[in-house]
Amino acid sequence: MNNIIVYCEIEDGKVADVSLELLTKGRSLANELKCKLEALVIGSDLNGIEKTLYPFGVDTVFLANDTRLYPYVTAPHAAIMIGLFKEEKPQIALLGATSIGRDLGPKVSSALHSGLTADCTSLVIGDHYEKKTDTKYDQLLYQIRPAFGGNIIATIINPDCRPQMATVREGVMKKEIMDANYVGELKNIEVDKYLAPEHFAVKIIERHIEASKINMKGAPVVVAGGYGVGSKENFDLLYQLAEVLGGEVGASRAAVDAGLVEHDRQIGQTGLTVRPRLYIACGISGQIQHTAGMEESAMIISINNDVNAPINKIADYAIHGKVEDVIPKMIKHYKANTK
Amino acid sequence: MKGLKIVVLAKQVPDTRNVGKDAMKADGTVNRAALAAIFNPEDLNALEQALRLKDKYEGSTVSILTMGPSRAAEIIREGMYRGADGGVLLTDRLFAGSDTLATSYAISQALKKMEADIIIAGRQAIDGDTAQVGPQVADKLGLTQITYAEEIIGIKENVITVKRRLERGVEVVEGPLPLVVTVNASAPECRSRNAKALLKFKHARTATELQDTSEDYIDIKNDRPELVIPEWSVVDVDADPKELGLSGSPTKVKKIENVVFTAKESKVLSDNDEDINELMRTLIESHTIG
Numbered sequence: 001m002n003n004i005i006v007y008c009e010i011e012d013g014k015v016a017d018v019s020l021e022l023l024t025k026g027r028s029l030a031n032e033l034k035c036k037l038e039a040l041v042i043g044s045d046l047n048g049i050e051k052t053l054y055p056f057g058v059d060t061v062f063l064a065n066d067t068r069l070y071p072y073v074t075a076p077h078a079a080i081m082i083g084l085f086k087e088e089k090p091q092i093a094l095l096g097a098t099s100i101g102r103d104l105g106p107k108v109s110s111a112l113h114s115g116l117t118a119d120c121t122s123l124v125i126g127d128h129y130e131k132k133t134d135t136k137y138d139q140l141l142y143q144i145r146p147a148f149g150g151n152i153i154a155t156i157i158n159p160d161c162r163p164q165m166a167t168v169r170e171g172v173m174k175k176e177i178m179d180a181n182y183v184g185e186l187k188n189i190e191v192d193k194y195l196a197p198e199h200f201a202v203k204i205i206e207r208h209i210e211a212s213k214i215n216m217k218g219a220p221v222v223v224a225g226g227y228g229v230g231s232k233e234n235f236d237l238l239y240q241l242a243e244v245l246g247g248e249v250g251a252s253r254a255a256v257d258a259g260l261v262e263h264d265r266q267i268g269q270t271g272l273t274v275r276p277r278l279y280i281a282c283g284i285s286g287q288i289q290h291t292a293g294m295e296e297s298a299m300i301i302s303i304n305n306d307v308n309a310p311i312n313k314i315a316d317y318a319i320h321g322k323v324e325d326v327i328p329k330m331i332k333h334y335k336a337n338t339k
Numbered sequence: 340m341k342g343l344k345i346v347v348l349a350k351q352v353p354d355t356r357n358v359g360k361d362a363m364k365a366d367g368t369v370n371r372a373a374l375a376a377i378f379n380p381e382d383l384n385a386l387e388q389a390l391r392l393k394d395k396y397e398g399s400t401v402s403i404l405t406m407g408p409s410r411a412a413e414i415i416r417e418g419m420y421r422g423a424d425g426g427v428l429l430t431d432r433l434f435a436g437s438d439t440l441a442t443s444y445a446i447s448q449a450l451k452k453m454e455a456d457i458i459i460a461g462r463q464a465i466d467g468d469t470a471q472v473g474p475q476v477a478d479k480l481g482l483t484q485i486t487y488a489e490e491i492i493g494i495k496e497n498v499i500t501v502k503r504r505l506e507r508g509v510e511v512v513e514g515p516l517p518l519v520v521t522v523n524a525s526a527p528e529c530r531s532r533n534a535k536a537l538l539k540f541k542h543a544r545t546a547t548e549l550q551d552t553s554e555d556y557i558d559i560k561n562d563r564p565e566l567v568i569p570e571w572s573v574v575d576v577d578a579d580p581k582e583l584g585l586s587g588s589p590t591k592v593k594k595i596e597n598v599v600f601t602a603k604e605s606k607v608l609s610d611n612d613e614d615i616n617e618l619m620r621t622l623i624e625s626h627t628i629g
Contacts, residue, residue, distance in 0.1 A: 071510075074474075074484055099505040103486045106471035110440060110478035115589030118469040128593060142593065148466055149355025153596045161589035201483050202514040205500070209508035221628060245628050253356065263525065264506070270468055278627050288598045289356075299627055301618075302605075312605055317618060321610025329612060333619040338629050 003036040004029055005062075005090040005163070007081065008053065009100050010043040010070060015052060018096035018170035025123060025173040026094055027057035032125050033139055035091065036060060040084060042077050044070040050186045057178035062088075064189040068200065071207060072100050075199040076191075078107045083194035085112060090163045092141050094123075097167035109165050115158035116165040117143035119269070121172055121292065128157055135159075141166065150269040150289035171217050171273040214248060214264050221247030222276045224267055224294070227254035228283025228304065229323050235260050237327040238282055244331050250274065252290040268293040282323045286311025303327070342398025343494070345389045346453050348446060348460035348476070349382035349403050349418060351411040355465050356380075378414045381461025383529035385522040388491045389459050390422045390530065396494065400424045404449055406434060406442065412545045415568050419540040420532040425565070427453070428545055431572040433580050438588035439467070443475035445583055448576035450480060457499065458519045462487060473521035483518040489526045545570045 004026045008019040023039060030037040036059040041049055043065065050061040064080050081104065085093065093108075095101035097119045109116035122144040128137040141164040143156040158164040216222065223242040229235055235249075242249045250267040251260070267274055268290040279297035284290060286302075286309055294300070295314055302315035303326045312318040319326055353374035362373040386403070393399040403418040403426030405411050415426035429449050437445065450458060458477075463470035470486070477484035489504035492511070499518065503510045504525045545568045573580055581587060608614040623629040 073512075074486075099487050099503075102470045103474060103484070106439070106469075106474035107478050107484065109471075109589075110443060110475040113440070113589065115438065115440065116471060117590060118467075118471060143590075146598070147468070148353070149468075151355065151598055153598055154592055155594040155596075156590050157593045158589050159591060202485065202512050204510055204512050206511035207508070209505065209510070257356070257524075278622065299622075307607065312607075315605045317608055318605045319608045319610060319615070319618075326610050326615065329610070329615045330619060333612070333616040334623070334628070337616070337620050337623050 001089050002091045003038050003060075003088070004033070004092040004094070005038045005040050005085070005088065007093065007095045007101065007104065008039050008041045009072075009096055009098060010041065010046070010049075013045060015041065015049065016096060016098070016170075017175060018098060018101075018168070020056060021170065021173040021175045022094045022096065022168060023053065023056040023058060024176045024178075025168070026092075027178055029092065029123065029125060029141070030057075030059075033091070038062060038088075038090070040064075040081065042069050042080055043072075044068070050184070054182050054184045055177045055180045057182055059184045061184060061186050062189055063186060064191050066191045068195075069191070071204055071209075073200070073202050073204065074103055074107060075202065076195055077104055078111070079194045079196070079199050080189060080191060081108050082111045084189065085163060093163040093165045095165070095167045097169040101167045105165060105167050112161075112163070114161040114163050114165055115156070116167070117145060117156045118167050120145045120166045120168050121269075121273075123166060123168070128159060130159060140164065146269045146288065146292050150287065150292050169273060216248045216250060216265070216267070216272050216274055219246075219248035219274070220276055221245045221278045221280070222250045222267070222274050222294070222297070223247055223280045223282065224250035224252065224284060225255050225261065225282045225323070226252040226284030226290070227258055227260075228285065229255060229260060230283065232260055234283075234324050237324060241280070241327050241331055244334060245278075247276070247278075250294075252284050252287075254285075254287075281311050281315070282327070284311050285309050286314065342400065343392060343396050343456045344454060345392055345399060345401045345457050345459060346450065346455040347382065347386050347389045347401060347403050347418065347423065348458060348472070349386065349405045349414055350379045350461075350464045351376050351405065351407050351414045352379045352464050352466045353377075376410065376413070378417050379461055379464045381463060381522060381524050382414075383461070384524060384526040385459045385461045385520075386418055386421060386423065387527055387529040388488070388520070388522055389457075392457070392491060392494070393422070402426050402453065402455075404429065404446065404453065406430070406445060406449075409545065409547045412548060412568055416540060416543050417532075419543060420537045421530055422533060422536060426568060428568055428570045429576065430547075430570050433573045433583050436585040436588065437583055438590045439469055439471040440475055440589055441583050441587035443472050443479055444587060445573075445576070445578055446472065447476050447479035448578040449571055450476065452571075452576060456516050458482070458517070459491075460519065460521050462521045462523050470521070473519055477519035480519075483514045484521070485512060485514055485518060486521045488520045488522045491520065540566070542566050543568055
């Protein structure tokens with residue numbers, strides 16, 4: 001009762017990174033709130049999965065293990081989550097802001113009439129005083145997120161409804177093992193208690209899911225392009241530079257919207273969050289929507305023909321010039337200096 | 340198959356994707372009022388999916404349902420110019436301040452009056468980016484939800500087939516009607532305005548707009564009732580005011596901070612060989628690259 005529950009997504013038989021990141025965050029929140037950290041895992045063929053979760057400081061693993069529960073479909077997962085939450089009454093529930101978490105979270109929050117905040121970039125415990133009713137609330141979850149295209153940062157609270165629900169994108173929180181020898185308790189969920197035939201109304205007929213070939217999170221160097229790159233041909237230069245430097249190619253939403261590059265590479269509030277050693281922003285103006293996903297990079301170089309582009313304000317080096325002139329020179333001088 | 344009754348959920352949003360210099364205030368924050376009001380982009384993708392179903396299944400109709408202030412009627416007209424048959428504006432001061440859950444409740448109450456076979460919405464709106472209203476409407480109505488749709492492939496014997504676009508691939512699913520589908524930006528773009536529809540609907544107005552207008556619309560209202568866009572209030576949709584606005588919203592905004600760019604000491608380089616050579620050497624020596 002009154003604990004923190006993290007919904008753990010299953011990917012290829014393993015718990016997804018985003019869920020492990022949330023468990024790490026959940027552990028520190030649980031320490032502050034002096035409550036338990038619990039994980040809810042729903043899927044099939046998951047015997048032993050709890051052992052991969054305990055090291056993150058998980059006190060209880062609720063496991064729903066049934067062949068009908070993988071791959072993910074909304075209704076059965078929602079029914080189990082809603083049923084469990086009604087019994088366990090968690091104070092906080094966290095989900096990944098993925099196509100699963102953003103499908104499941106709203107459904108569950110509606111059914112429980114609890115508040116849900118999407119795409120949080122920070123989760124903090126804090127108090128609240130409500131003037132109108134003269135009520136003091138202790139230790140609420142501050143759900144902090146950019147809104148309005150990233151132009152404002154809003155702190156959202158759910159004073160009266162439980163659980164306080166939030167989704168967080170992959171890469172926003174850090175994944176860290178608390179104690180490799182930590183052991184929690186496994187509680188198997190009897191799924192038939194929650195499931196009914198109508199929960200299986202949606203059927204998956206075809207599924208082509210591939211492991212992403214893009215390893216943006218692990219890349220030491222990210223070469224990102226914006227609308228200012230101008231063309232697909234110029235984007236090829238970014239790929240060449242990324243290859244030479246051992247990095248990945250990213251993009252701003254404007255470049256993705258303009259069809260210059262695929263959506264998987266989008267960095268920013270509605271895309272990926274990256275913290276590489278070096279971020280090279282090519283033809284990116286630097287709207288907050290984009291900088292939210294890269295401002296923690298150790299070093300930022302901007303290439304832009306507008307010296308007043310906002311991105312230059314957060315760049316360590318601002319190169320004044322055209323992307324198509326600068327990148328070939330960078331490649332040439334990198335090669336010359338590493339011979 | 341009989342014609343389908345399709346309702347498209349659409350929202351008028353400030354164009355947060357194009358924050359130009361005019362919309363920036365001197366202190367580096369955004370002047371939200373200076374942004375243009377547009378048809379939420381993914382709702383246009385949703386409208387296109389609806390119009391394709393209408394083209395495919397004879398006798399089908401497409402209505403736009405939007406919630407917002409009086410001027411949100413603009414997007415109903417925009418939808419009609421592109422092929423929708425009509426729409427409803429859900430508008431009432433009591434809706435103000437609603438979070439996604441209270442909004443979903445209001446919309447679901449309106450939908451109860453519309454008896455749709457399929458409700459299609461954009462995945463998310465660009466002012467909030469939450470993607471919550473679609474699934475929450477489905478939950479409030481006890482309907483099946485299919486999110487992240489890229490293409491509605493077809494409908495056969497009351498079963499819809501939908502291709503979903505997920506982070507790492509695609510999935511094709513089937514579900515029974517009635518249901519809620521939310522559509523991604525990866526779906527085909529919406530068709531443009533149709534000249535005939537533009538002529539037909541350019542005088543479409545809500546009752547409030549008719550009152551405010553100096554033009555003489557009275558005859559149109561009497562002679563061509565199809566041009567009157569219905570406005571529904573809290574009472575019209577039989578909604579409980581306690582479930583709306585701030586009181587019906589579990590989430591509260593505690594604080595809003597404007598994002599201000601804080602300048603770093605950045606070094607400005609030219610694009611000549613000398614500067615770039617020097618930069619690459621510095622990066623290699625500091626082991627940032629190489």
